[in-house]
Amino acid sequence: MRSKIFVSTQLGFYYVRGETQVNPCIFMLDTHSIVISNLSKHYRGTSQDALRAINLKISSGEVFGLLGPNGAGKxxxxxxxxxxxxxxxxEVSLAGMSIASNLKSIKQIIGVVPQEIALYPTLSGEDNLLFIGRMYGLKGTKLKERVQSCLDDFGFDQNRRQAVKNYSGGMKRKINLIAGILHQPKVLLLDEPTVGIDVHARKEILAQLRQLNQQEGTTIIYTSHHMEEAEQFCDRVAIIDEGQLITTGVPETMVSVANCRSLEELFLQHTGKKIRD
Ligand SMILES: Nc1ncnc2c1ncn2[C@@H]1O[C@H](COP(=O)(O)OP(=O)(O)OP(=O)(O)O)[C@@H](O)[C@H]1O
Structure with missing residues (x-):
């Protein structure tokens, strides 16, 4: 008979009965895994499900890409x-808690960076972040230090005090992103974080995200239409289309098993659709 392992994922505590040797780091590392079970969504008045019976597990510390054509359900x-x-x-659970019934606690663990720039154009980048930081419950010196340190990391100089409406697309994207990480979330959701910006800003953003993942262990879930970027950036990807999970895996392995030249070729093979820019 197999040994039973009892795990409290939130505390990283475990108890093992029998002879099984367990590395505690596995559980410490997996404390904020996301488990998606049989997830479906139907919008009222539509004829098709936007999501249909999705099952997926995303481990703590993973960089996970959700790829799909327009209208796929991302x-x-x-x-x-x-x-x-x-x-x-x-259901979706994070750190063993159902998202639907633990929304308040979950919101402190998750950072969300929407596709749309959600900033006040007449305020400076710095003032936007101070305002957003207060909404996350940060205050005083801690808030000021956190804002300055993030602005430094993302390469802002005196321009942090200029109005956002005068920023380039890349600078707006960076402030939009910082707004989602001010409270140091364990899980970061990024909806097309590099859309519409030049190659330099894109590289800078991806490098910062990689650093966040490696230094803080932040789990990153992101969507993109840039297959080359996803191939390089993600530990694992899932391809979805018409609300269904088509395939998931390590990009390099998926590409080689399918005998394709790139993730883009594999994506087109599965979805049969053109990639939106
Ligand atoms: N509020 C809504 N009411 C009705 N239908 C919706 C709503 N939001 C999305 N849909 C439909 O659900 C499906 C999935 O849409 P969703 O926006 O999740 O796709 P997506 O992959 O994010 O697309 P895109 O890449 O264009 O942003 C689409 O058929 C869309 O028309």
Missing amino acids: TTFFSILCGLIYPSDG
């Missing part, structure tokens, strides 16, 4: 994950 998936909308069926 935003719906994200919106359920951050508690903006409820699923029609199934």
Whole structure:
């Protein structure tokens, strides 16, 4: 008979009966894994499910890419994950807690970076972040230090005090991103974080995200239409289309097993659709 292992994932505590040797780091590392069970979403008045019976596990510390053509269900998936909308069926749990019934605690663990720039254009980058930081419950010196340190990391100089409306697309994207990480979330949801910006800003953003993942262990879940970027950036990806999970795995392995030249070729093979820019 197999040994039974009892785990409290929130505390990283475990108890093992029998002879099985367990490395505690595995459980410490997996404390904020996301388990998606049989997740479905049907919008009222539509004929098709936006998501249909999705099952997926994303481990703590992973960089996970959600790829799919327009209308595949990516935003719906994200919106359920951050508690903006409820699923029609199934469940998502984070750190062992159901998202739907633990929204308040979950919101402190999750950072969300929407595709749209959600900033006040007449305020400076710095003032936007101070305002958003207060909404996350940060205050005083701690808030000021956190804002300055993030602005330094993302390469802002005196321009941090200029109005956002005068920023380049790349600078707006960076402030949008910082707004989602001020409270040092364990899980970061990024909806197309590099859309519409030049190659330099894109590289800088991806490098900062990689650093966040490696130094803080932040789990990153992101969507993109840039297959090359996803191939390089993600530990694992999932391809979804018409609300269904088509395939998931390590990009390099998926590409080689399918005998494709790139993730883009594999994506087109599965979805049969053109990639949106
Ligand atoms: N509020 C809504 N009401 C009705 N239908 C919706 C709603 N939001 C999304 N849908 C539909 O659900 C499906 C999935 O949409 P979703 O926005 O999640 O896809 P997506 O993969 O994010 O697309 P894109 O890449 O264009 O952003 C689409 O058919 C869309 O028309």
